[in-house]
Amino acid sequence: MHPPSRQDYISINFAGQGSGSYNNSKQWRRQSCWRKWKQLSRLQRSLILILLFICGIASYPAVTEQLRGLTDGDPETDSNSVFPHVLPEAVKQDQPPLPEPTSQRKLSNRRGPPVLQNRLQKKENASNTVVEDKASDNKKEGEEEEVISRRGPEGPKDGENKEGSPANQKVQLSIQSVANWREAVQEAFRHAWKGYKDFAWGHDELRPLSKSYSEWFGLGLTLIDSLDTMWILGLKEEFEEAKTWVATELTFNKNVDVNLFESTIRILGGLLSTYHLTGDTLFLDKAKDIGSRLMPAFNTPSKIPYSDVNIGKGTAHPPRWTSDSTVAEVTSIQLEFRELSRLTQEPQYQAAVAEVMKQVHKLNGKLDGLVPMFINTNNGQFTHQGIYTLGARADSYYEYLLKQWIQGGKKENELLEDYLQAIEGVKNNLLQKSSPNGLTFVGEVSHGQFSPKMDHLVCFLPGTLALGAYNGLPADHMDLAKQLMETCYQMYIQMETGLSPEIVHFNMHQGSTRDIEVKLADRHNLLRPETVESLFYLYRFTKDQKYREWGWKILQNFNKYTKVSSGGYTSINNVRDPDYPSPRDKMESFFLGETLKYLYLLFSDDPNLISLDQYVFNTEAHPLPIWPSN
Numbered sequence: 228m229h230p231p232s233r234q235d236y237i238s239i240n241f242a243g244q245g246s247g248s249y250n251n252s253k254q255w256r257r258q259s260c261w262r263k264w265k266q267l268s269r270l271q272r273s274l275i276l277i278l279l280f281i282c283g284i285a286s287y288p289a290v291t292e293q294l295r296g297l298t299d300g301d302p303e304t305d306s307n308s309v310f311p312h313v314l315p316e317a318v319k320q321d322q323p324p325l326p327e328p329t330s331q332r333k334l335s336n337r338r339g340p341p342v343l344q345n346r347l348q349k350k351e352n353a354s355n356t357v358v359e360d361k362a363s364d365n366k367k368e369g370e371e372e373e374v375i376s377r378r379g380p381e382g383p384k385d386g387e388n389k390e391g392s393p394a395n396q397k398v399q400l401s402i403q404s405v406a407n408w409r410e411a412v413q414e415a416f417r418h419a420w421k422g423y424k425d426f427a428w429g430h431d432e433l434r435p436l437s438k439s440y441s442e443w444f445g446l447g448l449t450l451i452d453s454l455d456t457m458w459i460l461g462l463k464e465e466f467e468e469a470k471t472w473v474a475t476e477l478t479f480n481k482n483v484d485v486n487l488f489e490s491t492i493r494i495l496g497g498l499l500s501t502y503h504l505t506g507d508t509l510f511l512d513k514a515k516d517i518g519s520r521l522m523p524a525f526n527t528p529s530k531i532p533y534s535d536v537n538i539g540k541g542t543a544h545p546p547r548w549t550s551d552s553t554v555a556e557v558t559s560i561q562l563e564f565r566e567l568s569r570l571t572q573e574p575q576y577q578a579a580v581a582e583v584m585k586q587v588h589k590l591n592g593k594l595d596g597l598v599p600m601f602i603n604t605n606n607g608q609f610t611h612q613g614i615y616t617l618g619a620r621a622d623s624y625y626e627y628l629l630k631q632w633i634q635g636g637k638k639e640n641e642l643l644e645d646y647l648q649a650i651e652g653v654k655n656n657l658l659q660k661s662s663p664n665g666l667t668f669v670g671e672v673s674h675g676q677f678s679p680k681m682d683h684l685v686c687f688l689p690g691t692l693a694l695g696a697y698n699g700l701p702a703d704h705m706d707l708a709k710q711l712m713e714t715c716y717q718m719y720i721q722m723e724t725g726l727s728p729e730i731v732h733f734n735m736h737q738g739s740t741r742d743i744e745v746k747l748a749d750r751h752n753l754l755r756p757e758t759v760e761s762l763f764y765l766y767r768f769t770k771d772q773k774y775r776e777w778g779w780k781i782l783q784n785f786n787k788y789t790k791v792s793s794g795g796y797t798s799i800n801n802v803r804d805p806d807y808p809s810p811r812d813k814m815e816s817f818f819l820g821e822t823l824k825y826l827y828l829l830f831s832d833d834p835n836l837i838s839l840d841q842y843v844f845n846t847e848a849h850p851l852p853i854w855p856s857n
């Protein structure tokens with residue numbers, strides 16, 4: 228194993244050692260120039276000023292042309308301006324190609340105090356209008372050709388951009404920019420894959436700094452999670468070598484405990500979707516193998532599954548300290564097991580997961596359709612009641628209500644009822660606005676008390692709401708989706724690294740100076756996908772280019788602060804310190820399975836590349852087919 232080396236991080240600030248002296252010497256130089264200037268006669272000073280003025284006019288076009296070639300013109304994406312750290316040369320070369328600069332891009336990229344942003348944007352919006360902002364009107368994907376937004380000749384329309392919020396800003400992008408962004412995602416994937424291949428091949432997760440790996444289940448988790456991403460991104464060579472590993476090395480006949488939920492969404496989901504995309508039965512055979520080995524988890528007194536299964540021994544158990552399972556875990560394995568039954572024509576998989584939904588549907592202890600976080604595997608009742616969140620331990624329950632309904636052809640009414648009721652529950656109990664800028668956010672309720680805490684995990688919700696609205700659910704779900712999307716983006720862009728922390732707290736009292744606070748323990752970023760996932764849905768349904776722009780900013784920030792030069796990306800501990808974000812030395816499998824896949828699809832111009840009329844994504848971004856109606 229190689230020890231971690233500082234040069235491995237893209238984000239290390241070598242200037243940190245001497246930043247004080249850099250500032251001092253600059254100040255000293257400024258003072259001495261001023262003294263010399265004061266010693267000149269008035270005539271000398273006037274002559275110098277006139278000369279400078281003439282030189283400035285003469286060189287203006289050349290200078291601007293030159294700058295265009297060097298930077299995208301955005302102080303934030305220009306790595307040495309806002310974040311004054313020094314990047315190692317080798318790492319700089321790893322940066323993806325920069326897109327064509329456009330005036331609108333520059334406007335939308337501005338960070339800084341939200342109040343100031345709003346003021347600036349109000350002014351800018353008054354003079355720059357881009358017309359295309361197609362709201363969701365339940366058009367089928369691909370029915371209308373995508374229009375890249377263009378500046379309208381007629382100027383601003385009535386009602387456009389009145390609020391001046393970043394959410395209402397219109398963005399124009401060139402086709403070339405977006406093509407470059409797709410390439411940048413492919414490049415990021417290749418870079419991540421290189422690290423995995425060089426140091427973690429066949430293991431669960433890459434540890435990019437120590438150039439080693441970590442095992443969770445010992446099943447090549449990253450490789451399996453990445454299969455369909457490689458297929459979608461068109462990385463054929465990489466896909467073929469991974470497929471060879473699956474064919475020759477992957478075995479589930481192992482004496483290992485795996486988590487039912489994690490192995491279902493990542494392994495079973497990954498194999499099923501790869502089977503559908505490729506038609507290669509290798510993946511279906513492997514999916515059947517892991518699916519049947521997970522079934523002992525359902526042998527409990529209540530039929531609510533245990534959290535852990537030994538896939539070699541065929542035994543299952545709850546965690547050592549409790550007989551409870553997590554609600555999100557037992558209710559977010561349904562898409563995969565239902566699909567396995569459909570493909571194999573063996574009903575036991577679907578029956579097992581349907582039983583869980585049936586029981587949860589009937590349970591007492593919900594708050595307006597919102598579920599607690601734990602359920603007991605002996606008596607099938609909710610436990611530790613009183614906490615209601617859309618974050619960890621409950622999140623994908625809501626997502627899978629909607630997605631099962633879509634998967635099954637919108638016939639299963641109980642799923643729809645539970646979903647609609649839960650969204651009303653969110654609106655009535657968890658939705659608030661922050662101060663001073665009125666960002667809409669989803670908080671939590673703990674024993675009757677509202678807490679303005681929001682996990683990054685909750686950022687799946689804008690995408691899910693938008694998907695529901697696209698499938699005919701109330702239009703106000705789309706309005707809420709747009710508001711929450713803005714909030715999730717602000718969770719990134721208001722941080723010094725431009726990357727979201729794991730958890731934020733919103734200010735609600737009048738007189739607050741900033742909307743978002745982050746506690747010390749919550750400052751990490753695990754390369755999670757939820758925000759870019761939602762950006763993908765919002766873009767697909769609205770065709771508003773700003774969502775792509777936001778995704779591009781996020782990808783750039785991942786590249787700036789989490790990319791490891793020898794290969795791979797790393798989770799970081801501190802999104803508030805651009806000089807030393809404190810890498811964690813771990814690349815989660817969902818970075819390849821989800822984050823990069825959603826980014827690529829966000830930048831794709833082909834609505835038929837995983838059409839949302841044909842596929843529904845599981846909670847690990849593995850697309851599964853919507854069942855044909857008969």
Ligand code: DMJ
Binds near residue numbers: 684755756846847
């Ligand atoms: C993934 O495993 C899935 O997206 C899951 O639903 C939530 N946690 C991670 C990503 O954040």
